[in-house]
Amino acid sequence: MLIIGIAGGTGCGKTTVVNQIVNELPEEEVGVISQDSYYNDTSHLSYDERININFDHPRAIDFELLHNHLIQLKKGTPIHQPVYSFVKHNRTNDTILTHPRKVMIVEGILILTHPELRELFDIKIYVHADSDERLIRRIKRDLTERGRDIEEVLQRYQSTLKPMHQQFIEPTKEYADIIIPNNKYNTVAVDIVRTIINEKIS
Ligand SMILES: Nc1ncnc2c1ncn2[C@@H]1O[C@H](COP(=O)(O)OP(=O)(O)O)[C@@H](O)[C@H]1O
Ligand SMILES: Nc1ccn([C@@H]2O[C@H](COP(=O)(O)O)[C@@H](O)[C@H]2O)c(=O)n1
Numbered sequence: 001m002l003i004i005g006i007a008g009g010t011g012c013g014k015t016t017v018v019n020q021i022v023n024e025l026p027e028e029e030v031g032v033i034s035q036d037s038y039y040n041d042t043s044h045l046s047y048d049e050r051i052n053i054n055f056d057h058p059r060a061i062d063f064e065l066l067h068n069h070l071i072q073l074k075k076g077t078p079i080h081q082p083v084y085s086f087v088k089h090n091r092t093n094d095t096i097l098t099h100p101r102k103v104m105i106v107e108g109i110l111i112l113t114h115p116e117l118r119e120l121f122d123i124k125i126y127v128h129a130d131s132d133e134r135l136i137r138r139i140k141r142d143l144t145e146r147g148r149d150i151e152e153v154l155q156r157y158q159s160t161l162k163p164m165h166q167q168f169i170e171p172t173k174e175y176a177d178i179i180i181p182n183n184k185y186n187t188v189a190v191d192i193v194r195t196i197i198n199e200k201i202s
Pocket of ligand 2: 009010011014015036055056085086088089090108109156161
């Protein structure tokens with residue numbers, strides 16, 4: 001199994017890049033795990049308590065479960081990937097049965113901060129977009145897809161998102177084997193990653 005970790009700040013285009021990579025590959029050969037699925041289960045908290053969580057700090061992520069799931073997949077065992085709701089700020093009761101594939105892609109803002117996870121990645125990729133570009137994308141996406149208003153996004157950006165990006169996420173660029181510049185759609189970089197994957201699965 002080839003495990004590819006794709007990190008980068010919110011709105012840099014990780015999900016888009018993963019979709020572009022996966023779209024033209026055989027479904028049965030490639031699987032995707034999103035770090036967002038592994039936000040801590042916070043069912044014991046009220047909604048008002050949950051909205052105050054710092055979702056950009058590594059401690060917000062259940063890295064133990066994510067690590068265990070990757071180990072299981074490597075051993076050939078399917079896992080039940082949690083499903084996260086950005087509207088409820090919590091895990092749902094659903095899970096997605098995720099089968100081991102020849103290539104597993106793991107994407108998320110904080111995945112390269114965790115030493116044991118980094119060890120599992122055969123290829124580490126960091127997607128870069130400038131912070132103003134990321135903020136614009138984040139505003140548009142959170143308003144249309146994640147049930148937020150402009151005040152919430154800007155407040156979160158100033159209070160946690162920007163400082164956590166500087167403290168935890170941006171420094172992980174140094175662990176990357178490949179940095180994808182993504183201020184504009186980068187089809188060349190996507191083709192290169194797809195070629196690497198094709199070599200593995202052919
Ligand atoms: N290169 C790009 N140029 C312009 N918009 C982009 C680009 N990549 C992604 N987007 C848009 O930005 C938003 C955030 O992208 P997404 O892939 O969800 O980022 P991430 O997963 O890193 O948070 C989405 O609405 C997406 O369509
Ligand atoms: N309840 C939540 C949980 C997370 N976030 C934000 O999501 C961002 C990470 O996801 P990307 O798809 O953008 O990589 C992160 O910056 C968190 O602030 C949230 O808004 N609400």
